[in-house]
Amino acid sequence: MPERKPQMVNCPQCSMAVAWEEANPFRPFCSERCRLIDLGQWASESYRIPSEKGEGTHNPESPEERGRGN
Numbered sequence: 001m002p003e004r005k006p007q008m009v010n011c012p013q014c015s016m017a018v019a020w021e022e023a024n025p026f027r028p029f030c031s032e033r034c035r036l037i038d039l040g041q042w043a044s045e046s047y048r049i050p051s052e053k054g055e056g057t058h059n060p061e062s063p064e065e066r067g068r069g070n
Contacts, residue, residue: 013038 006019009027013034020027029035041047 006021008017009020010016011018011030011034012028014030016030018024018027018030026032026035029038
């Protein structure tokens with residue numbers, strides 16, 4: 001049986017073509033470096049998942065909230 005070529009994907013960080021296969025422990029990234037850069041961007045909140053209510057700008061310490069219920 002002929003060997004199948006692995007599917008190729010682009011690294012989400014650097015866009016380098018990388019084989020999507022079990023032999024790549026960093027998939028979908030091309031390397032540990034790109035994986036760690038991406039993790040750091042999530043940790044520093046460079047990436048955000050939008051909520052249904054908008055940007056999540058509710059601030060209970062806003063001037064409008066301070067004047068309520070006192």
